[in-house]
Amino acid sequence: MINSSSSFVLIVDDNPTNLSILSKTLKSANYKIRMAVDGEEALAMVAYAHPDLILLDVQMPKMDGFEACRRLQADPATQGIPIIFMTALADTENKIQGLSLGAVDYITKPFEPQEVLARVKVHWRLKQLADTLEQRVAQRTDELEKAQLQLVHQEKLSTLGQLVAGVAHEINNPIACVVGNVSAVEDSINDLFDLIDLYRQQFPEPGPTIEASLNTIDLEYLREDLPKLVKSMKDGGDRIVSISQSLRTFSRADSDKKQKFNLAEGIDSTVLILRHRLKANNLRPAIEVIANYGDVPEINCFPGQLNQVFMNILANAIDALDAACVGRTYEELEADPGRIIISTSRSIDLSTVKISIKDNGYGIPNSVKSRIFDHLFTTKEVGKGTGLGLAIAKSIVEETHNGKLICHSAVGEGTEFAIELPV
Template sequence: MLGQLVAGVAHEMNNPISCIISNIRPAQEYVADLTQILQLCQQHYFQLPPIIQDAIAQADIEFLLDDLPKLLNSMQISTERIKDISVSLRNFARADTSVKVKFDVHEGLDTTLLILRHRLKGLGQRPEIKVVRQYAPLPKVECYPGQLNQVFMNILANAVDALEDIWQQGKRVNDSLAINICTEMSSPEDVTIRIFDNGIGMTDEVRQRIFDCLFTTKALGKGTGLGLAIAHQIIVEKHGGAIKVNSTLNQGTEFVIVLPLKEQHELDA
């Protein structure tokens, strides 16, 4: 259901985005032509009628001719950004399959990060959250990609929350806010994904309950307490893997996910 909703939103975004992208280039060419004509008029007509001179002065035409191409370039960059988000949403939705398929976990991580990029940018006094990727060469994993992306989304969104919390509490003012993502082959049959943030961290008591259903450290109205419980269910029950958390209060949190490359009965065959 979630995949269908996301796919529908991405599809509805695609047509207007394509229209804007296809029209920006001719608009830039039209502006360039009009700019050249106006500049030629200024060069060859020294005594323009007063009404035109007044209009030029009121419009600040020199600034206008300089700024308008920059404005169109900014629009082009923004539409390309929206197109990237639309592609990521479609990829996220396509991953929502009811059967296990071979999946590139790096693609899932990158797609999730792109969707969350608005939360990674600097906000007010809070600096940008840096993401450091250390990806090892990995084979594709046989899994439910949509469910795996849901796990990545829950963990990464929680990491952003933890970084925002430590910044607001003034405990990470001079240090950068960062999320590190590392992948490796932990054995010939398993891949390991480590997601570490240098955020607020947690106490041992909280760490021991973090995967309990309905347990949350968030304020009322800011969480359901289902995200990490579902993540645990997806990794352990649906994929036969393992997930654990290492954390130190005011230093950070690391989630470690271990996934088998194939289903257990295939490995035993």
């Protein structure tokens, strides 16, 4: 049983009798009716409220039905409305013209009301089926895109995690050996200097050969410089240990269940991995990263996936700051260097945490901002962007973690990505 009570049919005819008959016939079948007496009035009415179907007379004053149909079909907003022509012009040529303009059917005058009703019901039903099919196709397409994003994300995260974890593991053993032995080397050097001092006390006249050797090696310089070298080696080893720990933090494998995670540690590990891109080069000074971490608790999440979100957003911020250097002198950039401000805070009701990552680049035009989370959309050159990074990030934040990922940006004011996550 077709429910036509919510369907709206527009009848366009300059004959009052035809309008009356058609109106009564369709109202008896529970269709909602509006009427127009020429093509111009019909177009104005369609612009005001889209009908589900149009019964359109061909021969009318001001604008005939063919021209009205042509204009309706030329507008993407109205080209999907089924149009049934009504005319006394029953010759094949006129029928072909009407159908070629996009009409779905042709009713010859004088018409039989029940035939009109039957044709309206058929084409209304076909329109409903077409709309349903279109919705299902769009839904399935969206589901396929999300599935593809998830597969790409899982593969990308798995490969990156295995690589980073492997590197961290390979670094860990040799650096542990170096760091562990530096203190022993330092003690041994101090013992050797003490022994040399003892020899000097026991043998104040060592002889010309030893004196010459002492002058050659500059013992006093060695005594001052060697501890500095050892300390530098120890600091370097500690730095590598810190990097190794950050790599392990970044590459944490996610289990099937969410885990407690310190957001600051994840962000810091990501910044450390990107540190080489933040350094000064021949095009610009170093990009400054300012971290303002609030009193935010650990949250239940998938740490590896969130680290991937931080990586995508921070990498895009660096790309934006690099792009903002074009056309500016090094002196200008030194006066106003690139800057990324990262902050975390908690909502007033304590139910969510917010991570803000903001840069002072050029900002994003509205035409681009509306599409940055779209699947496969990218403004980067071929080979430099896949259009998956932000789409994956949005999926991780909103679908996996029930949060929100929002972009605030205006040209000349920089860009901020705000991530809200439930505690």
